[in-house]
Amino acid sequence: MLKVSHLSKSYGDLKAVDDLSFEVQDGEIYGLLGVNGAGKTTTFRMIVGLLQPDCGEVLLNDKKIDYSMASQIGFLTEERSLFTKMTVEEQVYYFARLKGMKKKEISIELDQWLTRLEIQEYKNKRIKELSKGNQQKIQFICALIHHPKLLLLDEPFTGLDPFNVTVLMSILKELAREGTMIIFSSHRMEHVEVFCDRLLILVEGKNILSGTLKSIKEDFQKKKIYLSGKVSFKQLKSIEGVESIEKKGNEYVLEVASSKVVKEVFHIVKQSEVLDKFMVEDASLNDIFVSKVGELKHE
Numbered sequence: 683m684l685k686v687s688h689l690s691k692s693y694g695d696l697k698a699v700d701d702l703s704f705e706v707q708d709g710e711i712y713g714l715l716g717v718n719g720a721g722k723t724t725t726f727r728m729i730v731g732l733l734q735p736d737c738g739e740v741l742l743n744d745k746k747i748d749y750s751m752a753s754q755i756g757f758l759t760e761e762r763s764l765f766t767k768m769t770v771e772e773q774v775y776y777f778a779r780l781k782g783m784k785k786k787e788i789s790i791e792l793d794q795w796l797t798r799l800e801i802q803e804y805k806n807k808r809i810k811e812l813s814k815g816n817q818q819k820i821q822f823i824c825a826l827i828h829h830p831k832l833l834l835l836d837e838p839f840t841g842l843d844p845f846n847v848t849v850l851m852s853i854l855k856e857l858a859r860e861g862t863m864i865i866f867s868s869h870r871m872e873h874v875e876v877f878c879d880r881l882l883i884l885v886e887g888k889n890i891l892s893g894t895l896k897s898i899k900e901d902f903q904k905k906k907i908y909l910s911g912k913v914s915f916k917q918l919k920s921i922e923g924v925e926s927i928e929k930k931g932n933e934y935v936l937e938v939a940s941s942k943v944v945k946e947v948f949h950i951v952k953q954s955e956v957l958d959k960f961m962v963e964d965a966s967l968n969d970i971f972v973s974k975v976g977e978l979k980h981e
């Protein structure tokens with residue numbers, strides 16, 4: 683288990699991470715979400731020991747993380763951290779040796795991963811000759827070739843097309859099933875929604891919302907209603923709890939405060955002469971994220 687307790691880090695006057703605590707269980711995929719500058723990378727760097735926290739601690743299976751645990755940790759950084767003049771093979775060997783792997787082991791694993799990611803033909807090519815997406819795949823191999831217990835992925839899907847995003851997701855799910863703890867950051871809510879067990883939203887370094895996707899969605903009361911027919915815009919607007927109404931073509935899209943308001947809206951529109959459509963949708967993670975971040979920015 684990874685236990686992050688009361689982690690804080692400032693750069694001068696700026697509090698980049700502020701009293702952050704969370705735990706990740708073996709085999710869990712944990713999403714760290716936040717807008718640009720929310721503190722995700724700073725958090726990752728403190729977890730792996732590249733950055734000293736001002737206070738707080740990080741324990742991996744009850745032990746403070748230090749250099750002796752390098753072989754248990756894999757880290758895919760947000761920025762490219764490859765030596766562009768090296769060949770793919772040299773690059774992967776370099777990182778894998780740092781993690782304590784034997785040459786024979788590396789050779790077997792490397793061939794397997796290159797095949798799985800369909801980039802065998804690049805084994806002897808220099809990194810700089812590879813496309814961005816293929817470079818990202820090499821970073822990915824470097825982060826996991828040594829079978830780490832803890833895998834940290836800072837924006838792992840950047841630069842990948844939807845097909846390769848799916849391939850990577852299925853590999854990560856497989857690793858999680860084998861017990862690997864995975865923490866990944868993303869701005870892309872659709873990736874998080876289909877992928878992680880639990881998540882945490884960071885705003886200005888603080889945890890503003892965390893839990894399972896299900897619990898977060900249940901706690902968030904707001905709903906969207908899509909309706910069309912002969913309905914009175916004025917009447918809809920007058921219902922308490924209707925927060926916004928947008929007209930899209932023949933359809934109205936209402937944002938309402940809770941299920942109770944949905945019932946009130948339905949009670950009114952069912953009396954209309956014509957009602958072609960009445961559809962209720964739970965808020966998406968993206969809606970929740972935008973709403974929560976927006977609320978804080980307007981405080």
Ligand code: ATP
Pocket residue numbers: 693696698716717718719720721722723724725760
């Ligand atoms: P992004 O999604 O854009 O990568 P992030 O959530 O990873 O952002 P961080 O890179 O952790 O955020 O940055 C958190 C805050 O700390 C930002 O305001 C950033 O400008 C600031 N910051 C990060 N590194 C440094 C540094 N070395 N010196 C000064 N300020 C820094």
